[in-house]
Amino acid sequence: MAEAVKVVDDVTFEDLLANPYPVFKRVRDLGPVVKVEAANIMMVTRFDDIMAIERDPETFSSVNPQSLLNTVIGPNLMRKDGADHARERAAIDPSLRPGVVKRCWAEPMQAICADVISRIEHKGEAELFEDLAAPIAARALCDILGIDGVDWPTMVLWSQSLIDGSGNYSHNPEIARKAKEAARGVESAVNRMLPHHRDNPNASMLSSMLQAGQTTEQIYANIKVAIGGGLNEPRDSILTLILGLLQNPDQLARIRAEPSLWGQAFEEAVRWISPIGMYPRRLTRDVEISGTLVREGEQVGLCVGAANHDDRRFSDPEKFDVFREKKSHLAFGAGSHFCAGTWVSRALVSQIAVPMVFERLRNLRLKAPELVRVRGWVFRGPTHMPVVWDA
Template sequence: MSDAPVTHIDPAAFRADPYPVLARMRAEAPVTFVPELGATLFTRRDDIFTQEKRIEVFSSLQPDGLMTRLMGENMMRKDGADHQAERRALFPALSPRTVRDHWLAEFSAAAETILADLKPKGRCDLVRDYAMPVSAEALKAITGLRRMPAPEMDRVSQGMIDGCANYAGDPAIEAHCHDCTASIDAHIDMMLPEVTARPDHSALSVMRVAGLPMGSIRANIKLIISGGQNEPRDAIAGTIWALLRHPDQLARIHAGHATWAQAFDEYARWMSPIGMSPRRVARVDTTCGVTFQPEDRVFFMFSSAGRDEAHFDAPDRFDISRDTGPAISFGAGPHFCAGAAAARALIADVALPAFAHLPDLALDGPAPFAGWAFRGPLSVPVRWKA
């Protein structure tokens, strides 16, 4: 275990709202060991930006980590040449050009269909009824698992997320995660004959064409689902919620004085759908005044980096006019999110403008949030003029 100063947390309170505790950590112990998480947390933006790149010390390779045990060894749990080889194999499915020329039209068509069904109803739960199916339909196309129903895509994604954040070792959460990964494997098996006979732009197809072994393909499809469903879902619903809570900022977008991309970037900085990234210490090292031992667990807290007072004035305030350039919402090092272009297109180019133009759109009740490793609204009730 590292010799970092110790900070205790209340896990339930941390899940409900981690930001007050993270602010105290940044001020008092920016690198701190949290016994309740069994990890040393980096909380300042510049430390995370620098240390995440030191893969020889803070390794992504975690053979005994939760993600590897539950989902298989995907490219996010590899470093160096092994990571780059799998990233290159996947790139044709997620490149900015592929997103622009192929996926964007599919994203728009799916969102329009979902919205057309919702419009006459005049109210909905933004998370369940819009953000979830919009994200799921996009993910079905990108992964190649087109026969998986949208609610099942959401279920298996959440099940894996819960499993990978199950540091308390709850056996029921682990069992549910295994059920979810089995469902994904079954849908991969279902689609393999189709993408083999007719290769396409999907992740399943391009990794197959690149010759990756099936174990890697399965693990990487699970990785894409674990990040590609809940994070866009939560960012779509959360950004609209934030704009409705700040109508002056929504008005600036409608007037052409700000963009949907600015709103998304600010929300991702402020509420951080991806709250942290874990690492395993590979060798003895001293940094930031703390000595780490091999096999120590480290969490790079992206959520804390987004509210670092050294880079953001009044960081707890949602303000789409601020410069979000220093934010590292998608990561900072070699593991920068491979799906960033697809996420930006889905959220800022399609989902936000389509829904937020509904007439007289307004919040229709409280919107509870939860999570610290992954964070988002549990529900966002809204209404509009049907």
């Protein structure tokens, strides 16, 4: 007989925001699908269950008529399945493939990182969220999207406003207003750039969508997806990788002696603190997930952050260990919606930004470990990281 979904009702939303990993562990040990009242979601937290779900998109659909994401940014590729999704995905992929990243984006990303670092290099101290990671991630994204003339704080504001609007289940009017304003800002930037990309086909995402014959509505929506989903994560993973290495100087020393290890270090950082902790799927029929019955129409939260700490797969999962046994993780998701920005993020964070930080900020160290703040559960990363170095 199938088991019913268990319920956890003594965890607060603040517990999740402060540190979801103890909650994830408890939920993972309790059952394959557990309703967590504070988040109002049924969590799937085990690695193998999420992999199995992602192999069956007909049962576990990305389409959701109630999705606030669609309301806020318009019908977009993240909430589509099958051929509808594949067409829109094929329209953006040409600007994000590994070869294109190498040929077209590596050099501008290198120049952005060099510029951002040169502004702080002489100071001997900085707060790395605001002074380093946010400007690098936002400016790199502008180049890749093909948007000029928008400064990085505006990109950060748009990204956060769209994310907040997509999670605004309490219908807070101020959050809704800001999300609308951000959506209008993105649309007017797109309108301003379209003639240039029409006349000068290039590798940017905007140009790629035009070349694929996407409608203006599709372009608006998927550029908003990329702004909402392509800024925080590289920003947060830059900071997470730096944090992991500053807390583990022996690992840093080995990587600096053998730079081919930077890629491995990045994968460990996003496993350790996954920038996206959870994303949803909706059931198209009644189904058992490892013996627990979930009904048609229900939504489950695939907690990839939890799966990346599943001790059935990763030993000592709470530990940052670049040299752990090599195994794939779920930080970029899996299946047809696997992150489109994976290769650009790998290049930006592990080949360019973080190696340059350790190269140019000599003897980099945390100003005081207790000043570091890490927060969030659906999106998680360091939010405050003061450091010092020998200027």
